[in-house]
Amino acid sequence: MKAHDGFYIDGAWRPAVGRDTIDVVNPADEQVIGRVPAGTALDVDTAVRAARAALTGWAATPPAERAARLTALRDALAARKDEIAETVTAELGSPLAFSQAVHASVPIAVAASYAELAATHAFEEKVGNSTVLHEPIGVVGAITPWNYPLHQIVAKVAPALAAGCTVVLKPAEDTPLTAQLFAEAVHEAGVPAGVFNLVTGLGPVAGQALVEHPGVDLVSFTGSTAVGRQIAATAAAAIKKVALELGGKSANVILPSADLAKAVNVGVANVMSNSGQTCSAWTRMLVHRDQYDEALELAAAAAAKYGERIGPVVSARQRERVRGYIDKGVAEGARLVAGGTESPREQGYFVSPTVFADVTPEMTIAQEEIFGPVLSILRYEDEDDALRIANGTVYGLAGAVWAGDESEAVAFARRMETGQVDINGGRFNPLAPFGGYKQSGVGRELGTHGLAEYLQTKSLQF
Numbered sequence: 001m002k003a004h005d006g007f008y009i010d011g012a013w014r015p016a017v018g019r020d021t022i023d024v025v026n027p028a029d030e031q032v033i034g035r036v037p038a039g040t041a042l043d044v045d046t047a048v049r050a051a052r053a054a055l056t057g058w059a060a061t062p063p064a065e066r067a068a069r070l071t072a073l074r075d076a077l078a079a080r081k082d083e084i085a086e087t088v089t090a091e092l093g094s095p096l097a098f099s100q101a102v103h104a105s106v107p108i109a110v111a112a113s114y115a116e117l118a119a120t121h122a123f124e125e126k127v128g129n130s131t132v133l134h135e136p137i138g139v140v141g142a143i144t145p146w147n148y149p150l151h152q153i154v155a156k157v158a159p160a161l162a163a164g165c166t167v168v169l170k171p172a173e174d175t176p177l178t179a180q181l182f183a184e185a186v187h188e189a190g191v192p193a194g195v196f197n198l199v200t201g202l203g204p205v206a207g208q209a210l211v212e213h214p215g216v217d218l219v220s221f222t223g224s225t226a227v228g229r230q231i232a233a234t235a236a237a238a239i240k241k242v243a244l245e246l247g248g249k250s251a252n253v254i255l256p257s258a259d260l261a262k263a264v265n266v267g268v269a270n271v272m273s274n275s276g277q278t279c280s281a282w283t284r285m286l287v288h289r290d291q292y293d294e295a296l297e298l299a300a301a302a303a304a305k306y307g308e309r310i311g312p313v314v315s316a317r318q319r320e321r322v323r324g325y326i327d328k329g330v331a332e333g334a335r336l337v338a339g340g341t342e343s344p345r346e347q348g349y350f351v352s353p354t355v356f357a358d359v360t361p362e363m364t365i366a367q368e369e370i371f372g373p374v375l376s377i378l379r380y381e382d383e384d385d386a387l388r389i390a391n392g393t394v395y396g397l398a399g400a401v402w403a404g405d406e407s408e409a410v411a412f413a414r415r416m417e418t419g420q421v422d423i424n425g426g427r428f429n430p431l432a433p434f435g436g437y438k439q440s441g442v443g444r445e446l447g448t449h450g451l452a453e454y455l456q457t458k459s460l461q462f
């Protein structure tokens with residue numbers, strides 16, 4: 001795979017200060033496919049200075065011109081769609097068809113949505129005798145995870161650029177090649193030097209330096225709740241704004257009136273796609289006791305179909321974490337109806353599609369995020385019981401409700417403590433605000449709500 005040996009700073013690829021590098025590994029065959037530099041605090045400082053220097057000019061650039069650059073970025077990503085899909089498959093391991101349909105395609109739609117929003121958003125409003133200006137918040141430090149490597153980047157960089165902010169990005173160490181491709185696309189799009197900068201590196205080194213840097217005005221982070229908590233604490237000391245997209249443990253609530261087979265099949269597919277590495281995955285399926293045995297049979301059959309098709313998880317460490325949770329599930333009394341800890345293949349970081357029955361709400365596997373292809377099926381007595389279980393974790397990122405009647409599902413969804421709910425299998429909407437209740441995060445991404453995270457107001461009184 002193509003890899004740059006420098007950082008994209010101030011409009012060009014520049015050599016790293018230090019000599020440390022990161023090996024990029026293909027999780028499907030455990031081979032090293034590339035090597036990128038690991039940034040130090042000095043590299044981060046150079047990038048932040050470039051972003052600060054570019055801020056005044058970009059913030060003053062008319063929104064229509066910012067929109068034109070975002071349209072060009074959308075086009076540059078679209079022109080590289082195949083290369084992006086192949087790169088994501090090589091460094092994340094997702095099957096090529098999924099990389100094309102989701103990893104490469106969704107970011108194009110999100111970039112397009114922000115090209116349009118930049119052109120149409122009201123960056124000024126009248127409130128009584130005031131004119132309220134919506135101004136860019138400044139320099140953004142963006143830190144992203146590996147699970148949707150390009151989507152997570154575009155969901156931050158596109159709204160930041162639309163708002164008139166400048167950006168320093170520290171992508172996940174496991175998927176830096178996709179981030180480098182993104183930087184190439186930004187360059188091709190004619191975005192002025194310094195507006196977007198990329199420093200690859202390790203979280204506790206380059207990531208931490210970015211969070212601590214006094215030249216950063218907003219830290220936008222997507223990743224684990226543990227790291228998010230640490231970042232929020234560091235940022236708080238400098239009264240720096242944070243946007244946090246964190247973990248999830250979403251409930252898929254199947255009400256008795258639902259089409260059970262459809263709800264179970266879509267539910268299993270949702271958890272197994274991307275090898276279970278989706279923050280909003282419906283990892284807890286809640287089924288009424290009268291339908292429980294039938295749901296188990298359907299789920300085990302659906303999971304078995306994924307045995308051949310599922311990709312690996314991202315790394316050996318991630319596979320060990322997931323196996324640890326499967327062991328814990330068994331130890332705490334849950335019953336395996338599909339999968340388990342045994343590797344389905346000799347080579348690669350594969351985990352079998354796994355389904356647990358007899359999971360109770362207080363078990364570790366029902367409380368903690370697993371981030372692998374592991375589904376827990378829980379039994380409920382009545383609707384109030386289902387709601388207690390659905391809301392009974394520290395997380396609140398997403399969820400699903402199935403019912404014979406849409407309004408019945410909506411009534412239940414209104415009582416859920418979560419930022420997104422799919423009704424009877426509703427489709428992903430790149431304009432709908434995405435983000436968490438409770439410990440799943442602070443702030444929202446996508447659409448106008450995502451744009452607002454990068455703006456601050458100034459009120460002029462007349």
Ligand code: NAP
Nearest residue numbers: 144145171172173202203207208223224227245246247279
């Ligand atoms: P992670 O370990 O928290 O890492 C996320 C990013 O933070 C990576 O770039 C990481 O660098 C960096 N980082 C690590 N320690 C840091 C520190 N001390 N200071 C600054 N940055 C630091 O998360 P992950 O394991 O990569 O991703 C999985 C997690 O992300 C899951 O919990 C998942 O739910 C969550 N997630 C949430 C959403 C959402 O929208 N809510 C979306 C996707 C994923 P390294 O790569 O070098 O570790």
Ligand code: MG
Nearest residue numbers: 172173203223
């Ligand atoms: Mg990590």
